[in-house]
Amino acid sequence: MTSSVQGDTPGAEWTAEHDVGEAEAAALVGGRFPGLRGAPVTLLATGWDNTVHLVGERWVFRFPRRAVVLPGVEREIATLPALAPRLPLVLPAPTHVGRPEGSYPWPFWGTELIPGRELAEAGLPAAGQVRAATDLGAFLRALHDPGLSAEVGTGLPVDPMRRGDPGVRAPMARERLERLARRGVWRPDPAVERLLAEGEAAGPPPGPPVIVHGDLHLRHLLVGPDGRASGVIDWGDLCRADPAVDLSLAYAGFSGAARTALLAAYGRPLAPERETAARVLAVFLCAALADYADSTGHARLLTASLTGIRQAVSP
Structure with missing residues (x-):
């Protein structure tokens, strides 16, 4: 979620610059990770900053929706794997990191589904x-x-x-x-x-x-x-x-x-x-x-x- 306030137009702050649908998610994940090629992909959630898809009923992939969140995405990729083992609750530590390719210009990453x-x-x-x-x-x-x-x-x-x-x-x-x-x-x-x-x-x-x-x-x-x-x-x-x-x-x-x-x-x-x-x-x-x-x-x-x-x- 962003903290900015940009006037009174509904949706102005959370409108996606690039909203990755299921077909595009399947192509991006399958192209970068051959072991997941052909796995079923379903939309799990959308938010202000990310579109989230469930891949193969086990893996959750997060695709940024807006360029402003990219520094935070890089911090997640760099820091969460070191932070997660030190804390008493599960964190979504990236295990699959995809870099820009094709029509999608931003990094994305995946981790195992956390139930709840x-x-x-x-x-x-x-x-x-x-x-x-x-x-x-x-x-x-x-x-x-x-x-x-x-x-x-x-x-x-x-x-x-x-x-x-x-x-x-x-x-x-x-x-x-x-x-x-x-x-x-x-x-x-x-x-x-x-x-x-x-x-x-x-x-x-x-x-x-x-x-x-x-x-x-x-x-x-x-x-x-x-x-x-x-x-x-x-x-x-x-x-x-x-x-x-x-x-x-x-x-x-x-x-x-x-x-x-x-x-x-x-x-x-x-x-x-x-x-x-x-x-x-x-x-x-x-x-x-x-x-x-x-x-x-x-x-x-x-x-x-x-x-x-x-x-x-x-x-």
Whole structure:
């Protein structure tokens, strides 16, 4: 998902520059990887940045949709194979890397399918939410370890999209919410307004940057039917930044006992500045997801995103 805001034209930010269909995906994969030639190809998912196809019922291939995401694609290819073995949840580490050829001008890559449903789609009961939150907290504790950053993260950029700075993200969130309100999707909430005002007056949290997913929202945590987290996907915004950038999902995705379980598993105290930054980013990401979902007809994602905005300001 991108963080840019480009006016009020639905679809302007996620319209593909090159959308790889099933036939083209089969040709690209088969041409680059002879062992997969002739394997069935089915569309698995589309997002702002990638079109994703399932190949041979085992392999997932991601094809960039827009040129702006290519630096992130290269970071995934370079970093995820080293990062994946060091973390407690499965990551989509590239095992098949295709370079530009024919009519498709960009690199693409594949990995084994990670089972599970997006958190936004899972509809977990309360007990399942606690399990998912606990698993996510333990995962983020490992990901944010300063030693891991020193070991494999030294080449990553530092918060290039300034997602850890609530003074940047609060006005962007307000603009998104105003867009949704004009369409009748969102009704202004005084609690959200107070949070955004607090964020606009705040600076970024202090402290050294750590490795972060960078875009950890409701679509990027995969869970099983029982709530156990099975993987974390879509690492195109992988960078070093304040932990608040990833902890935003603690506020957008969970509340009550589940959020308490997540923060307990994370095991590191959250300074007030970090909590504010995480909550503000949660509002922004959910507002952006709601904008996308409303414009593209994703009803369940829209519901989950609007719920996420309200959870972001809940105790």
